[in-house]
Each structure stands twice: as structure tokens, then as C-alpha cells.
Amino acid sequence: MERSFVYVIIGGGVAAGYAALEFTKKGVSHGELCIISDESVAPYERPALSKGFLLPEGIRLELSVAFSFPPARLPGFHTCVGANEEKLTPNWYKEHGIELILGTRVESADVRRKTLLTSTGETITYKFLIIATGARATRxxxxxxxxxxxxxxxxxxxxxxxxxxxxxxxxxxxxxxxxxxxxxxxxxxxxxxxxxxxxxxxxxxxxxxxxxxxxxxxx
Ligand SMILES: Cc1cc2nc3c(=O)[nH]c(=O)nc-3n(C[C@H](O)[C@H](O)[C@H](O)COP(=O)(O)OP(=O)(O)OC[C@H]3O[C@@H](n4cnc5c(N)ncnc54)[C@H](O)[C@@H]3O)c2cc1C
The missing domain is CATH 3.50.50.60 (FAD/NAD(P)-binding domain)
Known part of the structure; x- marks a missing residue:
């Protein structure tokens, strides 16, 4: 299977979520942008993972009510709530014609041919490639x-x-x-x-x- 996009973002983390919002503000057309992420969920505010996400349920809910925060559970902390912007749920991406390919790793890139090969065996071509693969913990x-x-x-x-x-x-x-x-x-x-x-x-x-x-x- 082969699909083509104008813009492809590799990585579905914080940068990808915020970039998606900016793309829509600049008027990207339906079907032009694709995000490929090896995580199984749409981009979320990663910093929440060492904060609200780890609190015991009672404290988490109390804080959420007291400070009018969204609860530190998805879909509450999808990007871009950290910047008081829209919450980009999977449905938001659908409505804006942005293809989210989740649970899929980009295994290799041929930058001359502008082609990516994914862990599901799919070939994806692009005009512009944005690499937003972030960092990882030392194992x-x-x-x-x-x-x-x-x-x-x-x-x-x-x-x-x-x-x-x-x-x-x-x-x-x-x-x-x-x-x-x-x-x-x-x-x-x-x-x-x-x-x-x-x-x-x-x-x-x-x-x-x-x-x-x-x-x-x-x-
Ligand atoms: C627990 C925690 C708490 C943090 N707290 C703060 C904080 O309080 N303040 C702050 O400023 N920063 C904080 N950070 C740092 C902040 O989260 C990062 O700077 C930010 O996530 C970087 O965004 P990014 O999009 O570049 O990378 P990431 O958010 O890491 O996203 C990269 C994405 O790319 C995916 N990916 C990687 N390789 C591939 C591939 N080959 N194919 C497909 N997908 C791929 C990854 O799975 C991931 O989804 C924290 C980080 C962590 C882990």
C-alpha cells in the first residue's frame, strides 16, 4: 500500500500536536498533512506524565475541580491544552482532514525519493518531511x-x-x-x-x- 501527502510529520509528540494546530491556522487543506507516531494515542502534553498523571485519584480530581484543570487522563491532556489552546482529540484531526497514523513506527526514510517505510509495511511519500521524534529515556x-x-x-x-x-x-x-x-x-x-x-x-x-x-x- 502507498499513500502520498504534502507534509509528513514523523513522531506524534508535543511538537507534532502544536505543529498540527499551526498548520490548520495557516490553512492546510484536507488530506495534505499526515502524522506518523509509534505511540497508540494522539499527541498529548507529555509533561503531565510526571505531574498530575501520577497523583492518587482523589487528589487528582480535587485539583482538577479546584483549579478548573482538565483531569490528567486522556482525552483531558491532549495537546494543546498546555498553552490554553484547543484540545486536539482524534476527532479534531479527523475534522481537519489530518491523517493520524498511530501505533506505527517509521523504519526507514529515502530522502532522495521522498519516501518512508513504516513498520506495517506501508510506503508513504511526501513533499516536505518534518522530523519530530523527540528523545527517549536511557535504558x-x-x-x-x-x-x-x-x-x-x-x-x-x-x-x-x-x-x-x-x-x-x-x-x-x-x-x-x-x-x-x-x-x-x-x-x-x-x-x-x-x-x-x-x-x-x-x-x-x-x-x-x-x-x-x-x-x-x-x-
Ligand atoms: C515525564 C516528562 C515530564 C516532562 N516535563 C516537562 C516540563 O515540565 N516542562 C517542559 O518544558 N518539558 C517537560 N518535558 C519535556 C517535554 O515533554 C519534551 O521537551 C517534549 O515532549 C518534546 O516534544 P517532541 O515532540 O520533540 O518529542 P516527544 O514529545 O518525545 O515526541 C516524539 C514522538 O515521536 C515518536 N517517535 C520516535 N521515533 C519514531 C519513529 N521512528 N516513528 C514514529 N514515531 C516515532 C515517539 O514515540 C513520540 O511519540 C517532560 C518530559 C517527560 C518525559
Whole structure:
């Protein structure tokens, strides 16, 4: 199967969601834009995953009512609610004629022929390609340790990771957790674990958390 688009965005994260909104503001025509994402849901506000998403249900709902936030569950935090813009649900993409190809990885790109090959075996051609593949968490295996697939090992990068972490916190209330990483995400994650009544130890190489953000670094 082969499909053609004027614009193709590889990656269905924060940048893709915000770009889609801008494309519609500039008047992109139906059928011109396609987003290919290996995640199974439409673009969402990834920062929510280490914040509201990890809070116990009662606190999450209370905050949502008190501050009139959408609840930190999809479809509540699809882009672009983080910027007080429209919430781009799957239906929004349909109504604007934007093709969302989800759960599909771009395996290779031939930039001379302007052709992509996806994990479902589909060939997709484009006139303009936007690469918005973001970043990823370092896997244990990359630092010489095995065990990423263990039930009690969680990463925090995408919705599937955060959902697994919520499940684990539910099963292990009162238990011990170790957070590897002392940057923003590690700190937010540790705070959420504490709120979920876990005992938390953090491991990071510097002498304090968020070392890179010390005021001295600004000079
Ligand atoms: C837990 C967490 C909390 C954060 N909190 C904050 C915060 O408070 N403030 C802040 O400013 N930033 C925060 N960030 C960072 C912010 O989320 C990122 O800067 C932002 O998501 C980057 O957007 P992006 O679209 O470039 O990449 P991403 O949002 O990572 O999206 C990339 C997408 O591309 C997909 N993809 C990758 N390769 C392929 C491929 N070959 N084929 C198809 N799809 C592919 C990925 O699955 C993903 O869906 C946080 C990040 C995380 C993980």
C-alpha cells in the first residue's frame, strides 16, 4: 500500500500536536498533512506524565475541580491544552482532514525519493518531511545492566510508561522505590511516589539534584 501527502510529520509528540494546530491556522487543506507516531494515542502534553498523571485519584480530581484543570487522563491532556489552546482529540484531526497514523513506527526514510517505510509495511511519500521524534529515556541495558522488562522496573517517557508506574504504585503502597536520575523528571517522580505513600531513595551522580540548574551555571 502507498499513500502520498504534502507534509509528513514523523513522531506524534508535543511538537507534532502544536505543529498540527499551526498548520490548520495557516490553512492546510484536507488530506495534505499526515502524522506518523509509534505511540497508540494522539499527541498529548507529555509533561503531565510526571505531574498530575501520577497523583492518587482523589487528589487528582480535587485539583482538577479546584483549579478548573482538565483531569490528567486522556482525552483531558491532549495537546494543546498546555498553552490554553484547543484540545486536539482524534476527532479534531479527523475534522481537519489530518491523517493520524498511530501505533506505527517509521523504519526507514529515502530522502532522495521522498519516501518512508513504516513498520506495517506501508510506503508513504511526501513533499516536505518534518522530523519530530523527540528523545527517549536511557535504558538500563545501555549502562550495562539487564532487567528492563521486569515488572517492577519503570521508565517515565510515554503514556505506557506512566500507566505502568501508576499500576505499580497501586500495588506497592508503603513499599520502597528507587528513582534513578535527579533532574526535573526524577524529582517530580520522587515527589509523586511520596504522595502515593512510598518510601523513596534517589540515585544520581551529582552532589545535589538538578545540578545543571544551579544559579552558578547561569554566570
Ligand atoms: C515525564 C516528562 C515530564 C516532562 N516535563 C516537562 C516540563 O515540565 N516542562 C517542559 O518544558 N518539558 C517537560 N518535558 C519535556 C517535554 O515533554 C519534551 O521537551 C517534549 O515532549 C518534546 O516534544 P517532541 O515532540 O520533540 O518529542 P516527544 O514529545 O518525545 O515526541 C516524539 C514522538 O515521536 C515518536 N517517535 C520516535 N521515533 C519514531 C519513529 N521512528 N516513528 C514514529 N514515531 C516515532 C515517539 O514515540 C513520540 O511519540 C517532560 C518530559 C517527560 C518525559
Amino acid at each position: 538500563l541495558e545501555e549502562i550495562g545492566i539487564t532487567g528492563s522488562d521486569a515488572e517492577n522496573v519503570c521508565y517515565l517517557r510515554d503514556l505506557a510508561d506512566a500507566t505502568k508506574l501508576v499500576t505499580m504504585m497501586g500495588k506497592c503502597t508503603g513499599g520502597n522505590a528507587i528513582v534513578i536520575g535527579g533532574g526535573y523528571i526524577g524529582i517530580e517522580c520522587a515527589a509523586s511516589l511520596v504522595i502515593n505513600k512510598m518510601h523513596v531513595s534517589m540515585v544520581f551522580p551529582g552532589s545535589y539534584c538538578s545540578k545543571h540548574f544551579q544559579p552558578s551555571c547561569l554566570h
